[in-house]
Structures are given as C-alpha cells and as structure tokens.
Amino acid sequence: MNKRIVVALDFAQPNEALKFIDTLDPQQCRVKVGKELFTAGGPDLIAAIHARNFEVFLDLKFHDIPNTVAKAVAAAAELGVWMVNVHASGGEAMLKAARAAIEPYGEKAPLLIAVTVLTSMSAEELKQLGVQRPLQEHVLALAKLSAQCGLDGVVCSAQEAELIKTEVGRDFILVTPGIRPAGSATHDQQRIMTPQQAVAAGVDYLVMGRPIRESKNPVATLSAIADEISSLAH
Numbered sequence: 485m486n487k488r489i490v491v492a493l494d495f496a497q498p499n500e501a502l503k504f505i506d507t508l509d510p511q512q513c514r515v516k517v518g519k520e521l522f523t524a525g526g527p528d529l530i531a532a533i534h535a536r537n538f539e540v541f542l543d544l545k546f547h548d549i550p551n552t553v554a555k556a557v558a559a560a561a562e563l564g565v566w567m568v569n570v571h572a573s574g575g576e577a578m579l580k581a582a583r584a585a586i587e588p589y590g591e592k593a594p595l596l597i598a599v600t601v602l603t604s605m606s607a608e609e610l611k612q613l614g615v616q617r618p619l620q621e622h623v624l625a626l627a628k629l630s631a632q633c634g635l636d637g638v639v640c641s642a643q644e645a646e647l648i649k650t651e652v653g654r655d656f657i658l659v660t661p662g663i664r665p666a667g668s669a670t671h672d673q674q675r676i677m678t679p680q681q682a683v684a685a686g687v688d689y690l691v692m693g694r695p696i697r698e699s700k701n702p703v704a705t706l707s708a709i710a711d712e713i714s715s716l717a718h
C-alpha cells in the first residue's frame with residue numbers, strides 16, 4: 485500500500501498518542517510528531533512509536549542560525565526518523581548546513597523538507613509581514629531555494645502543488661497539511677484542499693490531524709480516505 489497519509493499526532497501526552505496509534509495500522513499510514521507532543525514525550529516517545537513499526541515525521545520546523553539547525557537535524561537523524569523539517573525562510577546558509585549535517589547518515593538520513601508558507605496563513609497575512617510578491621510566487625521562490633540547497637522537498641499547501649511540481653520537478657517531494665474532506669471544518673487552516681484534489685494536484689504526502697482524530701470513528705475515516713486516494717495514482 486502507498487502510505488501517503490501522515491496522521492498528525494497532536495496530543496498533549498505521550499500515553500494519549502500511543503493509545504491512539506495502537507488503533508492504527510502502520511501499513512496504512514505514517515505519523516507526525518509536532519512541537520507539543522515532542523516537548524512532552526521526547527526521544528523516548530519516538531522510540532515507542534518506532535517499536536510499533538510506524539515511520540515518524542518529526543515536525544519541529546527548525547528555524548535558527550545554521551550551526552544550531554545543523555545540530556538539531558543531526559539529532560533528529562540519530563532518532564532514526566523518516567522525515568524532519570526546517571523553515572525555508574531560515575535562508576540559504578541554514579538550509580545548506582541542515583543538508584550537510586545529515587549527509588553522514590547516508591541512506592539512513594531522514595528526508596529533509598523545508599516549510600515554505602504555513603497553510604494557516606493567507607495572502608493578506610503574508611503581506612502584513614512585508615512580503616510584497618503574491619503568495620504563490622513567494623512559496624515557489626522558497627521551494628526553488630530549498631531545491632537548490634539540496635533539500636528533498638517542501639511543506640506547502642496543496643493549492644501550490646501543481647505550480648511547484650511543474651517548476652521545480654516531479655521528484656521534489658510535496659508534503660501538504662491543510663487537507664480537509666469536503667464539508668469538514670477548516671479550523672485555523674486558510675489554504676485547504678480535499679484529499680482527492682490534493683492527490684490530483686500531485687501531492688506526495690497528505691498531513692491530516694483533526695479531520696481524522698476528531699471524527700467519530702478515526703480508523704474508519706482514515707481507511708475511507710486511504711481507499712479513495714489509492715485509486716487516484718499520480
């Protein structure tokens with residue numbers, strides 16, 4: 485099975501996260517550990533998730549000076565995670581330092597992904613930050629910079645997927661949060677797409693948290709979405 489869905493484990497406590505993943509099938513999805521859960525559970529939690537045969541996207545979005553980010557991604561590589569990320573807006577030197585830091589891990593290195601513009605941000609909010617170019621142009625520029633610095637792909641909205649695949653290349657990995665089944669609550673996400681639209685746009689990995697976790701039957705919701713998108717190969 486092509487495990488394109490990455491379930492966001494946005495729980496406060498490690499035991500809640502482990503209880504939840506014990507209902508899931510590691511052949512069906514990967515899981516994402518973000519700032520809240522990693523702060524609570526740390527490396528022991530990552531080991532407990534690995535012991536359950538799940539691949540982990542460590543979503544800590546490192547954004548700091550090059551030396552600090554390089555050390556942080558190397559520490560993530562030591563944990564044996566499948567994917568780790570940094571902010572593309574950390575700039576060229578930071579991105580290159582992150583890449584260089586995981587080179588020694590060879591085939592065991594995690595996929596290194598850069599966040600372009602958070603999916604919770606709108607074009608208006610980006611302007612407020614002083615970014616004058618249109619949002620899609622800014623996302624594309626950050627994706628191109630990330631590719632030039634040797635990163636494996638980016639986090640973006642599925643709304644930008646076609647543009648990035650066309651301009652940067654089909655092999656450049658796109659990881660997209662902000663996935664919402666038709667008619668479901670958007671919460672704090674601004675740039676959303678349905679799972680079907682995201683796959684049709686060329687997305688590689690769909691990050692989904694609340695639409696799965698908060699559904700009445702998370703296992704059934706995940707299975708239904710996985711089945712629907714598995715027929716939409718790209």
Ligand SMILES: O=c1ccn([C@@H]2O[C@H](COP(=O)(O)O)[C@@H](O)[C@H]2O)c(=O)[nH]1
Pocket residue numbers: 492494518543599601602603604639640661662663671673691692693694695
């Ligand atoms: O641009 C970004 C980067 C990361 N995220 C993370 O993805 C999940 C989305 O959860 P939902 O409940 O499906 O909204 C969450 O862990 C974010 O920290 C993102 O949403 N956007």
